[in-house]
Amino acid sequence: MPDSPPKIRVVGDPVLATPAAEVTDFGPELATLIEDMFASLAVAEGVGLAAPQIGVGLALFVYDCPDGTGGRARGHICNPSITTSGPLDDGDEGCLSVPGPYHELERPSEATVRGVDRTGAPVTVTGTGYFARCLQHETDHLKGVLYIDHLPRNRRRRVLRDMEPYEWNAPIP
Numbered sequence: 001m002p003d004s005p006p007k008i009r010v011v012g013d014p015v016l017a018t019p020a021a022e023v024t025d026f027g028p029e030l031a032t033l034i035e036d037m038f039a040s041l042a043v044a045e046g047v048g049l050a051a052p053q054i055g056v057g058l059a060l061f062v063y064d065c066p067d068g069t070g071g072r073a074r075g076h077i078c079n080p081s082i083t084t085s086g087p088l089d090d091g092d093e094g095c096l097s098v099p100g101p102y103h104e105l106e107r108p109s110e111a112t113v114r115g116v117d118r119t120g121a122p123v124t125v126t127g128t129g130y131f132a133r134c135l136q137h138e139t140d141h142l143k144g145v146l147y148i149d150h151l152p153r154n155r156r157r158r159v160l161r162d163m164e165p166y167e168w169n170a171p172i173p
């Protein structure tokens with residue numbers, strides 16, 4: 001693990017708008033990448049982080065998120081595909097790559113993600129409520145989509161204007 005974890009890229013960086021490539025190499029470099037991602041996530045006190053957010057264009061995210069039942073869900077998943085269900089939930093959403101502001105966004109309240117772990121073994125992760133939101137948000141990142149891309153243009157502009165710099169972020173472009 002590096003002395004200081006990789007900086008988190010900020011909206012405007014092209015890597016955040018680019019669909020991520022499938023993970024095909026399940027060697028030690030992938031394990032190191034996952035450790036780096038957890039380190040960046042911890043410093044920023046976030047609940048989820050996708051590889052493009054530290055400048056790596058691979059389809060992989062990590063999470064360390066309240067699971068909605070009083071516990072905490074922590075893990076990683078590569079090459080996820082997602083299905084959603086349940087009523088819409090209009091909670092607040094933020095993003096470490098859009099540092100500072102939060103905005104209300106409707107998302108389905110249940111989500112299931114299927115993919116593989118760092119050894120290539122199949123994994124399925126199901127979440128409800130806030131964790132379901134996290135799973136959808138992180139899967140979006142791997143398509144090059146940020147939560148603000150779901151907002152009306154004027155709301156998106158307001159969120160961008162309200163961004164603030166943090167020491168764990170790359171400079172705001």
Ligand code: ZN
Nearest residue numbers: 094095096097
């Ligand atoms: Zn995000």
